[in-house]
Amino acid sequence: MRQHETGNSTDQAIRKIVVLPLRIALEISVKSLRVRFFRNMLTVMTLVLAVAFFTFVLVSSDLARGLWNSGDPALAQTLEKAGFDLPAPGESLASTAKERWLVALSLLVCMVGIINAQLMAVTERFREIGTMKCLGALDSFVLRLFLIEAGLQGLAGSLAGSLLGLLIAMALAMLRFGLAAAAQASPAALGLDVLAGIGVGLALSLIGVFYPALVAARMQPVEAMRAE
Amino acid sequence: MTERHTIVRVQDVHRVFNLGKHQVEALKGVTLEIKAGEYISIMGPSGSGKTTLFNAIGGLDKPTSGKVFIDEVDIAQLDAFELAWLRNRKIGYIFQTFNLIQVMTALENVTLPMIFGGMNNDEATQRGVALLKLVGLDKRFNHKPQELSGGQQQRVAIARSLANDPAIILADEPTGNLDLATGEEIIELLKRMSRERNVTIITATHDYKMLAVSDRVIWIVDGRIDKIEDREQLNIQVGEIVSR
Ligand SMILES: Nc1ncnc2c1ncn2[C@@H]1O[C@H](COP(=O)(O)OP(=O)(O)O)[C@@H](O)[C@H]1O
Ligand SMILES: [Mg+2]
Numbered sequence: 001m002r003q004h005e006t007g008n009s010t011d012q013a014i015r016k017i018v019v020l021p022l023r024i025a026l027e028i029s030v031k032s033l034r035v036r037f038f039r040n041m042l043t044v045m046t047l048v049l050a051v052a053f054f055t056f057v058l059v060s061s062d063l064a065r066g067l068w069n070s071g072d073p074a075l076a077q078t079l080e081k082a083g084f085d086l087p088a089p090g091e092s093l094a095s096t097a098k099e100r101w102l103v104a105l106s107l108l109v110c111m112v113g114i115i116n117a118q119l120m121a122v123t124e125r126f127r128e129i130g131t132m133k134c135l136g137a138l139d140s141f142v143l144r145l146f147l148i149e150a151g152l153q154g155l156a157g158s159l160a161g162s163l164l165g166l167l168i169a170m171a172l173a174m175l176r177f178g179l180a181a182a183a184q185a186s187p188a189a190l191g192l193d194v195l196a197g198i199g200v201g202l203a204l205s206l207i208g209v210f211y212p213a214l215v216a217a218r219m220q221p222v223e224a225m226r227a228e
Numbered sequence: 229m230t231e232r233h234t235i236v237r238v239q240d241v242h243r244v245f246n247l248g249k250h251q252v253e254a255l256k257g258v259t260l261e262i263k264a265g266e267y268i269s270i271m272g273p274s275g276s277g278k279t280t281l282f283n284a285i286g287g288l289d290k291p292t293s294g295k296v297f298i299d300e301v302d303i304a305q306l307d308a309f310e311l312a313w314l315r316n317r318k319i320g321y322i323f324q325t326f327n328l329i330q331v332m333t334a335l336e337n338v339t340l341p342m343i344f345g346g347m348n349n350d351e352a353t354q355r356g357v358a359l360l361k362l363v364g365l366d367k368r369f370n371h372k373p374q375e376l377s378g379g380q381q382q383r384v385a386i387a388r389s390l391a392n393d394p395a396i397i398l399a400d401e402p403t404g405n406l407d408l409a410t411g412e413e414i415i416e417l418l419k420r421m422s423r424e425r426n427v428t429i430i431t432a433t434h435d436y437k438m439l440a441v442s443d444r445v446i447w448i449v450d451g452r453i454d455k456i457e458d459r460e461q462l463n464i465q466v467g468e469i470v471s472r
Contacts, residue, residue, distance in 0.1 A: 031336075035332075036331060127327070128329055131329060132329070133312075134286075134315055134327075135315065135316065135321075136312045136314075136316020137312065137344050138309070138312045220289045221288045221289075222288045
């Protein structure tokens, strides 16, 4: 016979809900990513392309800077022919307005692309969020599930995208300027570009999921289930 | 049976939906009491406010005014943890549209509330298998909802609603999307749960087949309680309704 539970055991049960282990959250997230594989590939592809573009711009700029800094007049001339706005001798190439504009633009593309992709992916799952809340999931747990998923997606997509951007930028630069492009580049700078790409992709992916997931998690369960 | 306590008390509940310019008052002051172990049907035409009442009782939506008490606790006073606990342990929900999680297997759907409740995986799996057997789905543990028929999905949902041994099961038109025969099986299953596990069952429905198994029927029309009938009063009428 079910009766009123004693205050004590109720408290314990409630506390149990609070400490849902990270391992289980991770397990559910990974499962959910695997099951929705093709839908996720779509989101991840957006991420890959956006991050690839961003890293491509960064790396291209660094490669050009390497050529410029070499001080070789022949290389400077090829750069000019290739459409670079060259600064006065001795100044850094990256400081030109055109370069800064390109980086900002690629960041914007990244932001819109990734946030939009994640926003759509979460919006499709409002009903699932509502159902989970009916089953006793806390807001924080729903949020955690989605952040883990976005984090894993973001990491994989950004890593692939960033490397892709690096490869394309290197290949293109070597086609236009010959092997000197690679020879003059600073490996540390390129490494930083790749890391920046990964960081930006991961961060935007998390931001893109955080907002809609928070909104959904805070809704009354019925509202979330009704929202399509 | 010993004196049964009041498990659900609804006090003058109003629910108003704001639709831009005009408002819809879906509940216009509903007051009722339900005793532990009862099988209650909330009957009424489509649009009369059954789902709205169901959501208010289950703590899935907030009434505009009025109070809902579960075990004499005003659920509006619960904090987030307590509310999650209530939904997790105290109440099991069954929906007309099943609302299973599409990417999870039948077994995973059933064990999810247990996992949320802090049960370990092995124990949850064992319990989940037993519950699926109980609802007659022995060989469908690893099927996804899309691979199951409507009746089978609703059985999974019933097993899920029983996951943490709730005191109350709220079922909103559980037979609404099912054919006649399957609907009858589901009703029989709910009746069995109420008898064997002494769960309080509250179903919103406009399915007259539900009448025969109910202890009481609450008729709701246009957001108000029209009448409440006991089984004795019903027995006389069921014949009439069925024959017409
Ligand atoms: N989210 C909502 N927004 C606006 N109106 C709603 C909403 N939910 C229900 N209603 C209205 O409230 C009334 C009762 O609806 P409901 O409780 O779903 O009835 P039932 O379940 O008995 O068919 C209907 O007029 C419906 O249009
Ligand atoms: Mg309804």
